[in-house]
Amino acid sequence: MADESNAGPVAAAVATDAKVKEPTAKKRRSRPPQKASAEPAQSKTPAAKRRAYTEQEKSEKLKLIVTQVIEGNTLKDAIKSAGISEQAYYHWKDVAKPVEQNDTKGIEPHPADDESADLVQLEQENQRLRKLLAEKLGAENAELRKRLGLD
Structure with missing residues (x-):
């Protein structure tokens, strides 16, 4: 049998493994200090207000976009030149279709x-x-x- 009293190198290896496996404390980052504003919070400019277009303005802008596309401009360029977003264009276009269809049914x-x-x-x-x-x-x-x- 092996001599149990001869555990010197094994005990040293276990001791070094224990030192390696000790958990290390993570550094906590502090938040950067907030910049002091020169102006009070009340004088900040509010976000741009939403522009409400009348039905006539909407139809005029839609007609303008159609004419520009017919002339050879791309749809995106025509929408930008009209001063509206693509989302607004497609929304107006979808809303305008049923109205036009309803107008032509009883008028004939x-x-x-x-x-x-x-x-x-x-x-x-x-x-x-x-x-x-x-x-x-x-x-x-x-x-x-x-x-x-x-x-």
Whole structure:
């Protein structure tokens, strides 16, 4: 058996490991001192106020943007030149669509008697032409099926 009294180097190694594993205290950082302002807090300028546009101004800006895009400018440049944000542009555009659609539904006047007669005549001619086209396509389809031997 090994001599138990000969534990010198092992005891020294354990002692050095214990010193290494001791937790070290973390340094705490102090907050930097706040700068003293020369002016009192009340005189600071408030954030920019939100600009409320009227419906007329909104529609004018939307028309301006559309004309600039048609002229060849990019959409982003047109929006910037109008002085609004992209978010505002898309919001206004979405809000304006349903209003325009609702305005055009009930405004369309009823056709006069001669206009309604023309409309009926055009519808009849349209039906006649559709029948002719259907017959012609049916005949061509039958001929192709006959050539291919599918009938």
